[in-house]
Amino acid sequence: MSEDINLKISQFMDNELEHDDALKLLNTLAAQPQLQHKLNRYTAISQALKSQVYIDLKVGFSENIAECIQKELAPDLEKP
Amino acid sequence: MAVHEPIERAEMINQPRNSEQLDEELVLRVQQGDKAAYDFLVIKYQHKIIQLVNRYVKDPSEAQDVAQEAFIKAYRALGDFRGDAAFYTWLYRIAINTAKNYLILRTRRHSNYQLDIQELETIGNAPQLQGMDTPEQLLLNEEIMTTLNKAIEDLPEEMRIAFKLREFEGSSYEEIALAMGCPIGTIRSRLFRAREAIDKQLTPLLE
Numbered sequence: 072m073s074e075d076i077n078l079k080i081s082q083f084m085d086n087e088l089e090h091d092d093a094l095k096l097l098n099t100l101a102a103q104p105q106l107q108h109k110l111n112r113y114t115a116i117s118q119a120l121k122s123q124v125y126i127d128l129k130v131g132f133s134e135n136i137a138e139c140i141q142k143e144l145a146p147d148l149e150k151p
Numbered sequence: 152m153a154v155h156e157p158i159e160r161a162e163m164i165n166q167p168r169n170s171e172q173l174d175e176e177l178v179l180r181v182q183q184g185d186k187a188a189y190d191f192l193v194i195k196y197q198h199k200i201i202q203l204v205n206r207y208v209k210d211p212s213e214a215q216d217v218a219q220e221a222f223i224k225a226y227r228a229l230g231d232f233r234g235d236a237a238f239y240t241w242l243y244r245i246a247i248n249t250a251k252n253y254l255i256l257r258t259r260r261h262s263n264y265q266l267d268i269q270e271l272e273t274i275g276n277a278p279q280l281q282g283m284d285t286p287e288q289l290l291l292n293e294e295i296m297t298t299l300n301k302a303i304e305d306l307p308e309e310m311r312i313a314f315k316l317r318e319f320e321g322s323s324y325e326e327i328a329l330a331m332g333c334p335i336g337t338i339r340s341r342l343f344r345a346r347e348a349i350d351k352q353l354t355p356l357l358e
Contacts, residue, residue: 093173097191126201126214132219137186
């Protein structure tokens with residue numbers, strides 16, 4: 072199962088995953104942030120080969136953005 | 152700073168069409184109120200944007216903070232995005248502007264920072280000076296890059312060729328399959344196995 076997802080992640084970062092499969096994968100990654108770890112590692116390797124700088128993504132990077140956006144939206148949601 | 156821009160522009164132009172179509176759909180969903188679709192765009196582009204920002208900021212930790220700010224700014228502006236350019240091109244511009252603004256603020260902050268003897272003694276604890284290309288960071292990066300390059304050279308030949316064609320030449324799976332005379336499914340598998348093998352070599356340095 073996890074090998075199958077990791078194979079799809081590898082395809083996704085190469086932009087070789089079909090549209091519906093890519094959406095399905097993004098849904099899975101958003102719902103299970105721990106699975107993003109593999110995407111982050113594969114992408115970090117790819118980017119490091121171009122920039123000679125390996126960047127290990129901070130834990131919760133995308134979740135922090137989602138949280139900030141949610142906080143911004145909160146006042147709007149509270150309006151009658 | 153401007154030296155990097157032509158490389159980045161080439162990267163923007165090379166966004167494959169299917170990737171752009173997916174972005175268009177996600178952007179439309181965000182504009183219609185589906186916030187979760189923006190999470191997808193963040194997941195998709197987070198690393199690219201951090202690397203882009205780091206070329207200006209030159210500090211991976213700060214680059215991540217600046218990239219977060221860029222993603223939030225992009226979200227705020229997404230309602231006005233009309234799709235005249237591809238989403239990544241638009242996001243790329245926001246990220247560069249955010250990085251440049253950050254650099255201006257950082258320069259101002261540092262020029263106003265008067266150091267006295269006591270401050271010099273505690274300089275290692277100054278948050279604004281932490282993580283800026285410290286010797287430890289540079290050494291670790293050097294070690295990671297050496298391990299990474301060795302891991303690539305240690306790959307079985309057919310994996311190494313496929314990996315290099317993909318990562319260094321930007322070849323599609325179809326092009327690699329044609330060049331290597333094997334089915335696309337084999338290339339897909341070789342690239343995945345190559346990444347797994349390289350990741351395994353890097354793991355001890357990263358955990």
